[in-house]
Every structure is written in C-alpha cells, then in structure tokens.
Amino acid sequence: AFSSLMQGGLVFASGALIGQEAIRAMFNPRPVEQGLLAMAVMVVSIVLTLGLIIAQSKVLKSTGSIAVSGDRAHYAADLGSNAVALVGIGAAAFLGVGWLDAFAGLIVALWLIWGAIGVFREAASQLMDRELPDEDRARIVALATEDPRLLGVHQLRTRASGPYVHMQMHADLDAGISLAEAHSIMVAAENRLLKAFPAADIIIHPDPRGQAESHGGLFAEAQHG
Structure with missing residues (x-):
C-alpha cells in the first residue's frame, strides 16, 4: 500500500506538471514539429503499455496485490493519456490547429490526476483497518x-x-x-x-x-x- 501511495503521488505530480505546461501552451500556442515521428512514438508506446497492462491484470487476479493494482492504474492512465495525446498531436500537426495539442495535454493532465486520486483512495482503505460492510x-x-x-x-x-x-x-x-x-x-x-x-x-x-x-x-x- 505504501508503494501504491508513492506511485499515486508520482502520477499526481506528473499530471499537475503536464497541466501547468498545457495551460501555458494554450495561451501561447506553438506549431507541432516532427508530427509524424511523434505520432509513431505514441503508437509504439500505446502497444507496449497495453501489453504491460494485460500482464499486470493476470498477476493482479492471482495475487490481489495493492502495489500491482496501483501500478496497473498508473499504466492504464498512461494508455488513455497516450491515446488522447496521439489525437491531439495528429490534429495539431496535420490540421494546423496548434491549440488542440495543448488541449489534449490538459485532458491528459486531468486524466492522470483523477487516476492518482483513485489510487490514493484504494491505498488509504488498505492502510487503515475498517469494519466489513x-x-x-x-x-x-x-x-x-x-x-x-x-x-x-x-x-x-x-x-x-x-x-x-x-x-x-x-x-x-x-x-x-x-x-x-x-x-x-x-x-x-x-x-x-x-x-x-x-x-x-x-x-x-x-x-x-x-x-x-x-x-x-x-x-x-x-x-x-
């Protein structure tokens, strides 16, 4: 549970930093360079992350580990955020709408923060004894x-x-x-x-x-x- 809390903290911090940069970019949009390369990298990242989530789900089913659960939540958030980023990069690079990249980044930030809150809640319930429902x-x-x-x-x-x-x-x-x-x-x-x-x-x-x-x-x- 402690390791899950640490993971949640890192995810929350990542979301906050990405959100900060996304807000700055929305007010000062810049053209996306090397859009095709960036999209290729995101596709590879999505495939690898999906494979990792599938493997972690199997481990979680057999062990029930809260640490694995927190790590899987982290990568699940990464998977969703990578998909949103892929759409944002593509729209900004090929449609010429620069602010869409920043908007996608803001969605990713909120996604990460929401996932971190879920990990915090689950870890807290594991750390504190509680009466059964x-x-x-x-x-x-x-x-x-x-x-x-x-x-x-x-x-x-x-x-x-x-x-x-x-x-x-x-x-x-x-x-x-x-x-x-x-x-x-x-x-x-x-x-x-x-x-x-x-x-x-x-x-x-x-x-x-x-x-x-x-x-x-x-x-x-x-x-x-």
Whole structure:
C-alpha cells in the first residue's frame, strides 16, 4: 500500500506538471514539429503499455496485490493519456490547429490526476483497518448458521486489514452435545467461511445456548447493555 501511495503521488505530480505546461501552451500556442515521428512514438508506446497492462491484470487476479493494482492504474492512465495525446498531436500537426495539442495535454493532465486520486483512495482503505460492510457481515452470519446445529451467532466482530479479513464470533450450540461434536461444527463453519473469504483469520467461540453468561469485556457489555 505504501508503494501504491508513492506511485499515486508520482502520477499526481506528473499530471499537475503536464497541466501547468498545457495551460501555458494554450495561451501561447506553438506549431507541432516532427508530427509524424511523434505520432509513431505514441503508437509504439500505446502497444507496449497495453501489453504491460494485460500482464499486470493476470498477476493482479492471482495475487490481489495493492502495489500491482496501483501500478496497473498508473499504466492504464498512461494508455488513455497516450491515446488522447496521439489525437491531439495528429490534429495539431496535420490540421494546423496548434491549440488542440495543448488541449489534449490538459485532458491528459486531468486524466492522470483523477487516476492518482483513485489510487490514493484504494491505498488509504488498505492502510487503515475498517469494519466489513453490512452485506458481508450478513453473509458471514448466513454461512456460519447453514448448519442447523449452529443455532445462532452473536458478538460478531469483523476487521479488514489490507487484503486480510479478521472475524471473531460466538456461536450458540445445544448445551447437551459433546466437545468433539462442538469442535466438528466449528471446523465446518470455519471451512464454509474460508471458501467465501479465502484470506480470512477466523475465531469462533462456542457457547451453550441459553446457559452462557455475558463475557468478552467491553464489547460484550456494549452488545448486551
């Protein structure tokens, strides 16, 4: 996530500098020289960048790395900006409309800045622990209680930290079952949850239904208070 923040900062700075130069060029337009060569360079850049994005997408799908995600966002912004620049250079060089090159540069700058903001947001969400959304919490409860022997869930705590999910809960079981059966029910519930949340760290505490006193510290007091 830190490397992603650094990449986002570099992209943001690049966008700001390009935007500054584009605004200056709009007020002081200059003819584009060597337009054909510039367009050829942009075409090669677009092809190479597209290949890199495809490769990074495959890596991201298998690893879920936030650093790779940030790098891919960087190159995706490059791909779009290169396409806009190609159009701007072509229009300025062959149509004689000099300000179009500067206008294309301004669009590229805004594109880069917007992409950098997206990277910042994603990296910030990875760096700071957060509660799972209500939909995921409801899904956790539903998966845990698929087994009718697991009678209910309470004191559910969830926390997302980077790519990992931490969940703790108390599970209500029939007071008359054996420890071995209770263990089997807990392991089966954990396996169901791991299929849905492969990067999860799961702790399930069994409670005898109707016979468990309040426990668990301040969190339990808040839940039962």
